[in-house]
Amino acid sequence: MHLQRPSMLPNELLETVCNCLDPHDLTVVARAAHHLYPPALRCLYRFLSLTDASAHSVVRTLANRPDIARHVRSFAVAGTPLCPQQLAKALVHMSALVALDLFVDEIEGSVLPISPNSHPQLQHFGASMAVDEHVGAFLHNAAFLHTLHLTSEFAPIASLDTSSFPRLTTLTASASAVAALVPGRPVETVFVTSGDFSEDMVHALAQSTARVAVLSVTTDSKPTLLLASLGQQLPQLVYLQINSTHNLAAPPTTLFHDIAEALALFPSLQSFELSGMCWPSQVDKHDEKRVWQSQPLQLDFEPSEEVDEFYFLW
DSSP: OOOOOGGGSOHHHHHHHHTTSOHHHHHHHHHHOTTTHHHHHHHHHHEEEEOSTHHHHHHHHHHHOHHHHTTOOEEEEESSOOOHHHHHHHHHHOTTOSEEEEEOTTOOGGGSOOSTTSOTTOOEEEEOSOOOHHHHHHHHTOTTOOEEEEOSOOOOOTTOSTTSSTTOOEEEEEHHHHHHHSTTSOOOEEEEEESOOOGGGHHHHHTOSSOOOEEEEEESSOHHHHHHHHHHHOTTOSEEEEEEOSOOOOSSSSHHHHHHHHHTTOTTOOEEEETTEEOOEEEOTTTOOEEEOOSOOOOSSOOOTTSOTTOOOO
């Protein structure tokens, strides 16, 4: 059998091999031979996740080497301060970005490029910076954005109308951002990470051009009232999580019965969690409908003095 020398192997095969190596090994390969340098370099910088002091040198390299920056597909940085000017320059050069996460203190939206074709392939964006007009202009140009993660509070921005990121399917943000950004977009998955998601915000979710199937919220509202509103306007939910700050009465109460009755409004619901408790259910063998537990669990043994007599699972 005649074996080809590595220098004679096609670039596609070399890159496939490099894709299987960790960053340290890629660095060794890149230095081993000049013909291995290009594929190793492309793989080394393709997916970057920076959380320590090395972020400074990496960003500096990307800012000064457009030929390297253009290979980056995913760029994530968190927890380490960076030079805004160098970061802005590096982002301009990363024209092939598919995913961008910037969870860095003291970084403002001005680091983001706002030219119409700066990141034509961007599908995911996450950031801790305040959403101002500059961020709005950047997002407006992200026509293929599918997932958006914002941790700051949100105020309506003129540059963000329903023509902005028209393909958005997953949104993780504050209650105010969710209420503003879901209507008119095909959002299917929503995670509310801050703020009070109240009954009057349910209508905003119902204005998604797709069916919201996954929902996680934090609310000050009474769970049964929120469930009733969701059941009327979003009966197609499949997964639902409610983290309630509302004071729930100690058992025995009608809580189990009331919630089970409300959950019957969701024919497609597969999983429900309330304040950390996964709500028990079973599928009826006859009609295959899910039946939600309507009373507290009954245990066979006598409670000890250290155990609450109602065995309430919170």
